[in-house]
Amino acid sequence: MQVIMLGVRGRRVFSALGRWENGVTAMAVVTAAPSSPCHISTSPPPCHFHTSARQSYKCELTSKRYAVQRGGFSQVCEADVKFFNDLLEPHRIVVGEAELAGHNTDWLGTVRGASSVLLKPKTTQEVSTILAYCSEHNLAVCPQGGNTGLVGGSVPVFDEVIVCTSLMNQVESVDTWSGVVTCQAGCVLEALDQHVAQFGLMIPLDLGAKGSCHIGGNVSTNAGGLRLLRYGNLHGSILGVEAVLASGEVMDCISAMKKDNTGYDLKHLFIGSEGTLGLVTKVAISCPPRPAAVNLAFLGLVTFEDVLNTYKAAKSQLGEILSSCEFIDRSSLECVETNLKLKAPIDEYPFYMLLETSGSNTSHDEEKLNNFLESTLGSGLVANGTVATEPSRMLSIWALRERIAEALIHEGYTYKYDISLPLPEFYKVVEDMRQHLGPSIIRCCGYGHIGDGNLHLNITSKEFEKEILNRIEPTVYEWTSRVNGSISAEHGVGFKKRNYIHYSKTAGAIKLMQQMKKLMDPKGILNPYKVLPDE
Ligand code: FAD
Ligand code: MLT
Ligand code: ZN
Numbered sequence: 001m002q003v004i005m006l007g008v009r010g011r012r013v014f015s016a017l018g019r020w021e022n023g024v025t026a027m028a029v030v031t032a033a034p035s036s037p038c039h040i041s042t043s044p045p046p047c048h049f050h051t052s053a054r055q056s057y058k059c060e061l062t063s064k065r066y067a068v069q070r071g072g073f074s075q076v077c078e079a080d081v082k083f084f085n086d087l088l089e090p091h092r093i094v095v096g097e098a099e100l101a102g103h104n105t106d107w108l109g110t111v112r113g114a115s116s117v118l119l120k121p122k123t124t125q126e127v128s129t130i131l132a133y134c135s136e137h138n139l140a141v142c143p144q145g146g147n148t149g150l151v152g153g154s155v156p157v158f159d160e161v162i163v164c165t166s167l168m169n170q171v172e173s174v175d176t177w178s179g180v181v182t183c184q185a186g187c188v189l190e191a192l193d194q195h196v197a198q199f200g201l202m203i204p205l206d207l208g209a210k211g212s213c214h215i216g217g218n219v220s221t222n223a224g225g226l227r228l229l230r231y232g233n234l235h236g237s238i239l240g241v242e243a244v245l246a247s248g249e250v251m252d253c254i255s256a257m258k259k260d261n262t263g264y265d266l267k268h269l270f271i272g273s274e275g276t277l278g279l280v281t282k283v284a285i286s287c288p289p290r291p292a293a294v295n296l297a298f299l300g301l302v303t304f305e306d307v308l309n310t311y312k313a314a315k316s317q318l319g320e321i322l323s324s325c326e327f328i329d330r331s332s333l334e335c336v337e338t339n340l341k342l343k344a345p346i347d348e349y350p351f352y353m354l355l356e357t358s359g360s361n362t363s364h365d366e367e368k369l370n371n372f373l374e375s376t377l378g379s380g381l382v383a384n385g386t387v388a389t390e391p392s393r394m395l396s397i398w399a400l401r402e403r404i405a406e407a408l409i410h411e412g413y414t415y416k417y418d419i420s421l422p423l424p425e426f427y428k429v430v431e432d433m434r435q436h437l438g439p440s441i442i443r444c445c446g447y448g449h450i451g452d453g454n455l456h457l458n459i460t461s462k463e464f465e466k467e468i469l470n471r472i473e474p475t476v477y478e479w480t481s482r483v484n485g486s487i488s489a490e491h492g493v494g495f496k497k498r499n500y501i502h503y504s505k506t507a508g509a510i511k512l513m514q515q516m517k518k519l520m521d522p523k524g525i526l527n528p529y530k531v532l533p534d535e
Contacts, residue, residue: 014518024245028092048383057104057105059109062112062113071140072138074116074137080133085402086277087412088119092119093117094117095118103155103162109409110152110414115142115159116133118162119168120164121163122167123168127163132247132248135247135248139525140158140525141279142161142163143220145185146188146219149491151414151493152494152496152530153239158529163279165184168207170184174196179201180239181201181286182285183221183282184216187214189195190211192215193206196473201292203287205218205231209401209406215285219270221492222234222271222490226449228449229325234271235268235272236273237287239255239256239267241254241270242282243276245277246523254282276521276531277384292361293359293360293364296356297369297378297387298354299352300352300383302350306383307351309381314372317372321368322356322451323357325354325355325450326354326447327351327352327446328352328354329351329446330350332445336403339410342396342400373385389443400406404447404492405435405458408460413440413462415458415460415461416456417476418454418455419476420480421455426455429455429532430455433475445457452474454490455489477503481504482516486504487503498534499528501531510533
C-alpha cells in the first residue's frame with residue numbers, strides 16, 4: 001500500500017472488541033489505490049458469538065415449521081458440483097450435512113434450511129460466473145455474509161446454493177483526504193473498523209455482532225446499530241456499491257464521490273434489499289474521523305416518562321457530542337445478569353439508559369456530561385447514575401446492552417421483534433404484550449435504540465411453540481401499524497416478516513417492489529421466499 005506517514009500522536013483507538021482504549025496510532029494518507037489490496041481478516045472470522053452463543057443447529061427444518069412452498073427451481077446435481085469444482089479450489093466448496101450445519105441454521109437457531117453446497121468466491125468475477133451459471137441452470141441462491149441476521153434471511157429455506165462472502169475480505173483503498181474506504185463485501189465489520197483506525201477514521205456503524213457480520217451483510221440489511229443517532233443510516237454513508245445481478249452482470253455503482261446526481265442512484269436498491277436484487281461484492285464507505293474523547297453514562301430511572309424526558313434533556317444539553325442513546329428495561333438487564341452473570345454498576349431500577357458522548361476535546365465533553373448529570377440527578381429525573389471514561393469500564397457497561405440478544409437465547413426460544421414506534425408509545429407495546437401473553441412465556445422484555453425510536457421487543461419460551469407465535473403475530477404488527485410505526489426498524493424483513501410487510505408498506509409500494517424484483521431477477525433465483533410476500 002502506498003502510504004505517506006505524516007506523524008504519530010497519542011490518541012484513543014478501538015480495542016479488539018470495538019470499544020475505546022488509549023493507544024498510539026499513525027496518521028497516514030493513502031495517495032492512491034494500493035497495488036496489492038490489503039487482506040484484513042482470515043477465515044474463519046473472529047466469531048465471539050458463533051462459538052459461545054449460537055443456538056443448536058438442530059432446530060426444525062423451516063420447510064416443516066412454516067407453510068412455505070418450494071419454488072420450481074432445479075436441484076443441485078453432480079454436473080453442477082463439477083462446474084463449481086472446476087471454478088473454485090476444493091477448500092472453497094463446502095458440502096456435507098455436518099460441514100454445512102452452521103450455514104444452514106440462523107444465529108438464533110430458529111430457522112433451518114437444507115442446502116447441499118456452499119461456495120466461497122474470492123472475486124467479483126467468480127461471483128458473476130457462479131450467478132450466471134445458477135441463472136442458466138435455474139438454481140436458487142442464498143447470499144450469506146456472517147450469518148448474524150435475525151429475520152431468517154441469511155440461510156436457505158430449502159436447498160438454495162449458499163454463496164458466502166467470507167473470502168472476499170480485501171480492503172482496496174483508504175483515501176484519508178475524503179475519508180472513504182473501498183473494500184470487498186466480506187470484510188468483517190470489526191476488522192474493517194480496526195483497519196481504518198490506523199488512519200484516524202472509524203466505520204460509522206457499530207453493532208453487537210461486529211465480530212462476525214460482514215460489511216456486505218450490513219449494507220444488504222441496511223443495519224442500524226448503536227450509533228445511528230449520530231452518524232445516520234447506511235443510505236447516507238455508503239457512497240458506492242458494486243453488485244452482481246442474478247444474470248451474472250456486474251453492476252458497477254462504486255463511485256466514491258460524495259456528490260453524484262447523474263440520474264437514478266441505483267446503489268440504494270442494493271442497500272437493504274437483503275440479497276433479493278443482487279449480490280453485493282464491493283462497497284465504498286464514507287468514514288468520519290475517530291473521536292478522541294469518549295464517555296459513557298449508565299443511568300437508572302424510575303418511570304418511562306423519566307426516560308423520555310432524560311432523552312430530551314440529553315439532546316438539548318449534550319447536542320453535537322451525543323453519539324448513542326440506548327434503553328434497557330429491568331427484565332432485559334435481569335436476563336443478562338442471570339444468564340451471563342454480568343453485573344450492573346448501579347442498583348435495580350425499572351429502566352436504564354446508556355448515554356455515550358464522543359468528541360474531540362476530553363475536558364469539554366466531560367464538563368458537559370457532568371453538568372448534564374448534575375442537573376438531571378439534582379432534579380430527580382435520573383434516580384442514579386455512573387460515568388465511565390476508562391476503556392475497560394466502558395466495555396463492561398456496553399456488554400450489559402450488547403449482550404442482551406445472547407442472554408435471551410439461553411432461555412430457549414426467542415420471538416424477536418424489531419419495531420419503530422413514536423416515542424410516547426415506545427414502551428406501551430411491551431406492557432400490552434406482557435399482559436396479553438400472561439404466564440405462557442418466560443419473559444417479555446424491551447430494550448433498544450431509543451434515540452432512533454427503535455424498540456427491540458423480545459419474548460422467550462423454553463422451546464418454540466406455535467400457539468405462542470400465533471398469539472404474538474399478527475397482534476404485534478397490528479399494534480405497530482396502528483401507531484404508524486414500522487414492523488422492521490433495522491433487522492429487515494427476511495423470511496419471517498415477508499407476509500407481514502403490508503403492515504408497513506402500501507399495496508402500491510409492494511407491487512412496485514415486485515416489479516423491480518421481476519426486472520432485476522426475472523427467474524427469482526436470488527434469495528427466494530425472502531422480503532416479498534408469497535404471491
Ligand atoms: P447475514 O446474516 O449473512 O445476511 C443478512 C441478509 O443479507 C440476508 O438476507 C443475506 O442473504 C443478505 N446478504 C448477506 N451478504 C450479502 C451480500 N454480500 N450481498 C447481498 N446480500 C447479502 N442489526 C442491526 O441492524 N443493528 C444491531 O444493533 C444489531 N445487533 C445485532 C447483535 C447481535 C448479537 C446479532 C446476532 C445480530 C445483530 N444485528 C443487528 C443483526 C445482524 O447482525 C445485521 O443484520 C447484520 O447487518 C447482518 O450481517 P451479516 O454479514 O451477518 O449478514
Ligand atoms: C441489538 O440492538 O441488540 C440488536 O439489534 C439485536 C437484538 O435486537 O436483539
Ligand atoms: Zn438493534
